Amino acid sequence: MTLHEAYDRLWNAYGPQGWWPGETTIEIVVGTILTQNTSWKNVERAIENLRDVGLLDSQRLHTIDIDELAEIIRPAGYYRLKARRLKNLLQLVHTQYSGQWQELFSLDTNSLRETLLSVNGIGPETADSIALYAANKPTFVIDAYTARVLKRHGWIDFEAGYVEMQELFHDQLEQNVLLFNEYHALIVRVGKEHCGTQPKCNGCPLQELLPESGVQTA
């Protein structure tokens, strides 16, 4: 079994997932922070609120009062925390990169990653999400679903951490932005439908790729 085979099965079963298509840079960046440990549905409400008041704009977000911002993104949950995290990132871009996201994104993948990780409130997944979906860098995003699917199917050691899981994809696949984008979204899809808190592997497109030992429980 290879990650290529698994990708083909998922693609054949589900097709394109359309994550973050045709949206602006700031909208994608805001989404990566708002979706931390939060359902996308709630994030959409918060983003619509921002759109309604014309705040999907880096400069305006940078200058708006933090408590006002918090109230506007309230539906996304952890709203005061996330307002602070957004402000931290905007502070970086507007003081170090002239408010120009493309200037920040012109860094090589590793430097961009390290720079993003230096911001309080941005961890590995958020940094990689921004790098992949906003900056179009070929870096694979590992999230809770990805970890669950990899471990449930015995593709990686149960104790593996973020970096190990990411290396698995980086080592076995061509470094392609669109592939990484689609693959991650497909894994989230199969994770939601079949690898939730209770294993439901009947009908799972990856069922025949399960290890002989059977399904491990998280």
Added chain:
DNA sequence: GACCAGGCACATC
């Protein structure tokens, strides 16, 4: 009413 959702930082041992 419990449990979950596309994490992360910080405290404590």
Added chain:
DNA sequence: GATGTGCATGGT
């Protein structure tokens, strides 16, 4: 280094 806890809304 591992483990626990706060952050918060909305859906099932």
